[in-house]
Amino acid sequence: MKNFEQAGSNLTIPAPAAVVSGGVVIAGEIRGIAAGSAAIGAKVDVVTTGVFRLPKVAADNITLGAAVYYDAGESLVTIDDDEGTNVKLGVAVEAAAATTGSVAVRLSAF
Structure with missing residues (x-):
């Protein structure tokens, strides 16, 4: 598929708030767990399933x-x-x- 982007179980987004690895991330309707620590606005990998x-x-x-x-x-x-x-x-x-x-x-x- 030419239009496939990613599976979506992990998303890289700007951190909506400072977060530590294993912390809950809420960004609008995105909910997940931070795979690493990040400052506000820094890129963070968010696990959305599991x-x-x-x-x-x-x-x-x-x-x-x-x-x-x-x-x-x-x-x-x-x-x-x-x-x-x-x-x-x-x-x-x-x-x-x-x-x-x-x-x-x-x-x-x-």
Whole structure:
């Protein structure tokens, strides 16, 4: 195909905010995990598919298959969409009790 650009599972974009390797990147409707660290505006590779272990709100009791959101202010995954303020990130691929600090999240395509 002459018009094929890339598979899209990894994207190189300008970092919308300073990010560390393994951190969540939200750029409009692009959601993913940074493959490296970058300053604002610097190019960063963003992985847009897969399952990642991410820190979560300690009080959240997350069930298997639950929709999870990203609270950018706290840099944590949560089950609370905060009236649309938090960005949907994906689904939990495991249960994570309120006593745990992280959860495995499958990124969802939007």
